[in-house]
Amino acid sequence: MPTTELTETEPTNDVVSVPIEDSQNCENCHSPLNGPFCANCGQEADSKLKYFWVVIMHLLDDIFSFDSRASRTLFPLLTRPAFLTNEYFAGRRVHYVPPLRLYLFISIIFFLTLKFFIAADNNKVITISDKQALITQVKSHIKELKTEKSTFENKEELSVEANDNISKLDADIARFTTYLDDLNSDYSLGNNKQIIKFTRELVELEFDQMKGELPEDKKARFDSLITSRLKAKKGKNETQDNNDISIANNEDGTLSFDFLSDEKNKKVNAFAKELTEKAEKAFNSDTGPLIEQVIGKLPQLMFILLPLFAVLLKVMFIFSKRLYMEHLTVALHSHSFIFIAILLSEMLDVLNGYLEETYPSFASFTGVVAGGILLWIPIYLFLMHKKVYKQGVFFTLVKFCVIGTIYSVMILLTGLVAIVWGLMGT
Incomplete structure (x- = not known):
């Protein structure tokens, strides 16, 4: 007769982890989850409520996830015209950084470093007015004069010549201190605008005179400036010269347009007056803050300019049968190349x-x-x-010149908008 024998089995070491109830269902639609994404609504199963540094790292990874694609992208971007663009059009995209992500990465680096390159290359950058540098130079000269004066005063016996030198140094110190x-x-008070200018x-x-004798025309200008400065300090206004900034189209110095109403013309004129005052203050004092403002506005303006380019x-190559997004890809790749080329050139210039x-x-x-x-x-x-649009050398050259001319005008207008926007921010 068969018997049923009860045997005791040893517990196994396998541990089955039961997920928390909240993690079994989608937090958005509450459907059961079976993978990293919800099959019903598509939301990611991973919670976005994380430590702040984890969120930042994920954000940077989404924007700049270059991994091994960077080396396969940057080298041909610099050395092989149209290679990346044609690869992208052909559908071979997985090995390269996407055009928009590439542009964002390079443009951010370019505009962040632009300020440092301007500071490092200060002697070669065209500045409209660098009052702060002049102030530093005057301070340094006063310090040198005081050191030279102390050298004479520390002598045990002062000769007549030494006393004359001390008197001359005192006069120079007083003049440069003034x-x-x-x-x-303050530029905005009284006649200070003219006084600062003179x-x-x-x-x-004065500094040119220290290096050598001035030519006759500069001597005459030097004497004229002394007289004009004294008159300005006494409160006598000099006649405005042609270098003053003016935004007006009427003889009375106002700005107005016939197609606008009187009320809107008043607003336009008030804006022009405010802009003129800020421009005069910026261009006749230290232009550093204005340059920083302008550089800060350029990334946004360039991002707007890309679709226009x-x-x-699209207009110039209308018969190429390319879609607008393909032309935009050309614009993204070409601007990425321009930025990285200028960046490398500036780095080498600083190294030089x-x-x-x-x-x-x-x-x-x-x-x-x-x-x-x-x-x-x-x-x-x-x-x-030539390689993207596959046209002959002659037609490509003609269109290239036309595009370059029109785009140069667009760049100039963009720069003008950046300056106006920057002035309003100073």
Whole structure:
């Protein structure tokens, strides 16, 4: 007769983890989850409520996730015109950084470093007015004069010549101290606008005079500036010269348009007056804050300019049967190349400045390479248009010149908008 025997089994070590009830269902539609995404609504199963640094890392990964694609993207971007664009059009995209992500990454780096390059290359950047640098130069000169005066005063016996030198140094210290006070005065008060203007030019001529004798025309200008500055300090206004900034189209100095109502013309005129005052203050004092404001506005404006450039390409190559998004891809790749080429050229230019005294031969080499990179930009863009749109050399060259001319005007207008926007922010 068969018997049923009860046997005791040992517990196994396998542990079955039962997920928390909340994690079994989608937090959005409460449907059961079977994978990293909800099959019903598509929401990601992973919760977004994380530590702040984890969120930042995920955000950076979404924007800049370059991994191994970076090396496969940046090198052909610089050296092989239209290669990335044609690969993207052919559907071979997984090995390369997407055009928009590439542009965002390069443009952010470019505009962040632009301020530092301008600061490092301060002597070569065209500045409308650098009052702060002049103030620093005056302070340094006053310090040198005081040091020279102390040298004479510390002598045990003072000769007649030494006393004369001390008297001359006292007069120079007093004169440059007055210059310094005038340069530091409030631009918006009284005749300070004219006083600062005359003083700036006068101080520059003073420093030129220390290097050597001034030509006759500069001597005459020096004497004229002394007289004009004294009159301005006494409260007598000089006749406004042609260099003053004016935004007006009427003889009375106002701005108005016939197609606008009187009320809107008043608003336009008030805006023009405010803009004029800020421009005069910025251009006749330190232009540093204005330059920072302008650089800060350029990324947004360039991002708006990109779709307009794609429209220009669409019009110029209307028979190429390319979609608008394809023209936009060309615009993204071409601007990414331009930014990274200028960035590399500026880096080499800064390196040139550091090596110019210690390693002049190597500095010359970096200068040639930097110039070569800038020369490569128009050649690259021409080849890119030819390879993407597959037209002959003649038609490509004509269209390239037309596009370059129109786009240069667009860039100038963009720069003007950036300056106006920057002035309103100062």
